[in-house]
């Protein structure tokens with residue numbers, strides 16, 4: 001059935017509906033990955049966003065059991081050029097239409113996603129409503145101009161209670177701001193004894209778990225909306241090694257006195273080159289973020305930049321000068337995307353080992 005995407009600037013895209021037929025409002029963003037739609041649509045960092053994919057054919061290898069990045073996808077809508085209803089892959093169990101119906105997520109296909117992406121690149125991300133053909137465009141545009149998008153996405157996707165993911169190696173408390181499964185997978189692969197905790201866990205509750213290190217996960221929304229986590233990170237620094245990814249990186253920067261701001265249209269894709277400053281080494285990375293750390297705000301902080309984005313020069317990695325803590329804006333857990341930066345998890349293990357040795361030496 002026909003369905004329309006109405007943007008806050010009055011642009012209307014008419015296409016074919018698939019998935020659920022509910023109406024929805026959200027921030028429209030684009031992702032440039034050529035594959036990885038299953039991981040993208042289940043990445044909790046997209047909570048509250050309608051995602052358009054620039055690659056034209058989506059769903060052609062189906063949906064499988066293994067590639068989800070969360071149990072309950074939280075994207076508002078999926079917007080594609082063509083949704084395949086004839087997937088071909090030995091792992092495929094569902095079509096993309098079947099998955100979106102099951103998860104109550106609406107989809108729109110058959111629109112010019114290149115045009116939509118160019119508009120977002122020109123104007124910045126836009127609010128939009130995906131609705132039936134009955135909706136009156138002027139009324140929707142008027143209402144979109146007043147819509148305030150939610151600011152509690154982390155609360156919506158974080159685990160409500162702690163849970164273990166046992167191992168025999170280093171004890172890592174993983175603070176879940178909307179964690180992708182990939183982060184847990186990387187820690188488990190290194191035999192870490194992981195305890196996943198809610199976003200608003202206090203430092204004393206974290207330390208009561210006797211962690212060797214703390215991981216700050218990725219997550220949706222503006223990092224400034226999670227002020228309790230900023231205070232928590234500040235208090236944690238120096239007591240235990242810290243590694244942060246994406247939202248975790250932004251919270252670390254804010255906790256150390258730096259600032260963040262919203263990019264015009266963000267970085268979302270699987271092929272973003274990032275340079276490590278000390279070695280000059282370039283990694284092709286998976287990214288999904290709308291906010292970034294302001295480099296000018298780092299001046300009077302104990303932080304230095306370790307990585308930069310080669311596309312636009314924005315900050316991609318930070319390290320604390322005095323205590324064991326480092327973070328990256330990109331996704332070393334990949335899923336989807338290249339695994340070039342995977343060794344950051346090994347660096348975290350080394351940092352925890354080093355910290356333990358120093359503690360023993362000082363005891």
Ligand SMILES: NC(=O)CC[C@H](N)C(=O)O
Nearest residue numbers: 218219221246247290291
């Ligand atoms: N993937 C993430 O953790 C994203 C962080 C933050 N929500 C942003 O958009 O910048």
